[in-house]
Amino acid sequence: MSQCDVGYHRHMARWQPDARGRLEAAAFELFRERGFEQTTVADIAARAGLDKRTFYRLFGDKREALFSGSGHLEEVLVKAVAETDAAPFEAVVAAFRRVAEEIFADRLDLVRARQTIIESSPELQERELRKTGSLVAAVTAALRARGLDETTATLATESGVTVFRVAYARWVAPDNDAPLSDLIAEVAAELRAITSATG
């Protein structure tokens, strides 16, 4: 996050601080008020008191304004995976539980609002899928760095992500009040049951 926290000098700053944060906030508000499609980049920039061109210097495209946090998530997850020596699938699940507590735990309302926005736009759903894909790649790489072969690393990561996705969906559901971390543990157990069935 960055950015000149300019304090206040005798001369008024030419630029308000934290342009990026203001743009993110403006985008979030507008997406909620009018919906993603009905909001133009010019609208977002205007509300943040900036120019459209500035938006594109800070974000690759309109969708990115909603996904700034995903880099951080990836970092934490990779670190958690790298620091444990549990079996691969267990390591990924444990990493997600840690992330659940460090990042998501206290933000249910925010996450729900964000989720509502994403569900309203196919474009945003695509982007979320892509972020997940990048996260899978990063975690898989972290597992491989521990000496695991490609297939094992990929399967453990993808299975872990599946568990997280299902648990996350339950967590944001309107009637839920269980903590995400617990839901992850439950879903992981269910997955084990399903794949070990004798059919």
Add this chain to the structure above:
Amino acid sequence: MSQCDVGYHRHMARWQPDARGRLEAAAFELFRERGFEQTTVADIAARAGLDKRTFYRLFGDKREALFSGSGHLEEVLVKAVAETDAAPFEAVVAAFRRVAEEIFADRLDLVRARQTIIESSPELQERELRKTGSLVAAVTAALRARGLDETTATLATESGVTVFRVAYARWVAPDNDAPLSDLIAEVAAELRAITSATG
């Protein structure tokens, strides 16, 4: 370029047949020749002897020209899942093996070319992810129609898709020559091993 080679009735046919197919073919060729980003919709339409506007009547956007087959795949998969009574995960894996034989088996070269195109463009990767998502939803619905609960259905489907994805990646890899169906079976076994580890 084009056209007016119309055969020869007394009255010239106004339109060449199979506009959609011609556009798909034109798009595929151009994406291979110049790449996805360097190809404009106007280019595609011109090669097919049609107008840009016509393209947008047949495809929602530029990416869709590469994904017309995915509806068919979804159909076959859903049918295969609905017709079996095996345990959920096994049912999904079996369905994918059937699809592997009915749809993919004889088209390795085509699939590889298509895969190369997709890998060259983040936009196309996003779209592929979305298609997979829609497929997951359809298969999950098919499982639920068999009386399974939401979580079990989702986990079985997602795990099955994970298996397919990994097997598919191996299949299209340049050095592979094993049939997709066999690879799916192998990967499914590996997944079972990984999730049942005691850690």
Add this chain to the structure above:
DNA sequence: AGTGCCGATGTCACCTTGCGACATAACCGT
């Protein structure tokens, strides 16, 4: 045959996304 509707296509005008190139003005070290 004539009439008229329907459906596929073309044409035109338009908005938005996203980017390259250049201008501007505050900040910073010297």
Add this chain to the structure above:
DNA sequence: ACGGTTATGTCGCAAGGTGACATCGGCACT
């Protein structure tokens, strides 16, 4: 005070994508 750096604004443009209307062949009905 000076020059360089950095963040921002301005301008123009290619391409994606869409709405409205025109065109013309095929088809049904008379």
